[in-house]
Amino acid sequence: KAGVTQTPRYLIKTRGQQVTLSCSPISGHRSVSWYQQTPGQGLQFLFEYFSETQRNKGNFPGRFSGRQFSNSRSEMNVSTLELGDSALYLCASSLPIYGLAGHSYEQYFGPGTRLTVT
Amino acid sequence: GDSVTQMEGPVTLSEEAFLTINCTYTATGYPSLFWYVQYPGEGLQLLLKATKADDKGSNKGFEATYRKETTSFHLEKGSVQVSDSAVYFCALSDWNTGNQFYFGTGTSLTVIP
Numbered sequence: 001k002a003g004v005t006q007t008p009r010y011l012i013k014t015r016g017q018q019v020t021l022s023c024s025p026i027s028g029h030r031s032v033s034w035y036q037q038t039p040g041q042g043l044q045f046l047f048e049y050f051s052e053t054q055r056n057k058g059n060f061p062g063r064f065s066g067r068q069f070s071n072s073r074s075e076m077n078v079s080t081l082e083l084g085d086s087a088l089y090l091c092a093s094s095l096p097i098y099g100l101a102g103h104s105y106e107q108y109f110g111p112g113t114r115l116t117v118t
Numbered sequence: 119g120d121s122v123t124q125m126e127g128p129v130t131l132s133e134e135a136f137l138t139i140n141c142t143y144t145a146t147g148y149p150s151l152f153w154y155v156q157y158p159g160e161g162l163q164l165l166l167k168a169t170k171a172d173d174k175g176s177n178k179g180f181e182a183t184y185r186k187e188t189t190s191f192h193l194e195k196g197s198v199q200v201s202d203s204a205v206y207f208c209a210l211s212d213w214n215t216g217n218q219f220y221f222g223t224g225t226s227l228t229v230i231p
Contacts, residue, residue: 004161033219043207043221056218090161092219097150097169104150104169104211107219109161 002027004093004110012116018079021113025072025093031055032074033107034066037088046089049074081117088112120145124208124222131198131229139193139206139225141182147214151175151184151191154207156224162207165193198229 005024013019025032033056034046045058049068066076072093078085092107125140143149150169154162166175171186180195191208208222 042223045218048218092162097167104213105219106150106152106164106167106211108164109154111161 004091004108006089006091006110006113008113009111010114010116012118013081014118015081015083017081018077019081019115020075020077021089021091021115023074023076023091023093023110025074025091026095026108029093029095029108030072031094031105032068032072033092033094034074034076035090035092036060037090037112038086043090046076078115083117086115086117088114120149120210120212120214120218120220122208122210122220122222124206124225126223126225127205128226128228131227133200133229133231134197135229137193137195137198137202137227139208139227141191141193141208141222143189143191143208143210143220145189145210145212145214147212149210149212151182152209152211153180153182153191153193154209154221156205156207158204165206198227200229200231203227203229 007022031050033048036044048056052068063079068074090112091110094105121144152167153165155165156162166177168175168184174183182191182193205224205226207224
């Protein structure tokens with residue numbers, strides 16, 4: 001099976017612009033999560049989509065948005081870019097696993113998109 | 119709320135040394151626990167997992183045991199190699215909170231020959 005793919009791998013944008021990142025999950029995975037990773041803040045959860053609906057959301061401003069399509073592919077959009085948005089953006093697709101108290105998920109990550117805002 | 123605390127790095131070890139990276143968690147439900155590894159310039163890779171108390175996850179010589187009584191999931195390897203140099207993340211997924219994952223801050227490991 002192919003892994004999680006993210007495009008593009010690298011992006012350079014200017015402050016004030018907007019950007020769209022794409023993620024294709026592993027075939028059969030219906031859940032996609034997005035994370036921002038920076039040296040200062042570490043790994044921060046942005047949002048999760050399941051069956052085209054946002055199921056969880058992290059603590060990010062409204063400039064960060066996402067969506068999921070019927071084929072489970074997902075996009076995230078950042079509008080009015082700021083210098084602080086420079087980061088590695090990671091996408092993960094999820095497979096349910098069954099533990100003692102019910103099901104949870106394990107996540108498989110893509111290679112990330114490195115966004116640099118100048 | 120749920121959270122994961124892992125030991126601060128960076129950690130530097132000589133090749134063939136024993137590795138322990140501590141991880142403790144707080145969860146409202148009965149979580150599944152994970153270790154992920156991130157090599158430079160790459161995304162996170164699932165290293166091992168455990169879904170119930172006393173389960174031992176293992177992969178590539180790494181092991182971690184789900185200890186409910188101490189809410190811990192420490193990562194160990196008996197003999198590290200230079201190729202193990204990476205950042206290691208402890209994480210939990212709690213059925214109570216759906217699919218939201220909680221990650222630790224990551225521990226950077228450097229293994230010197």
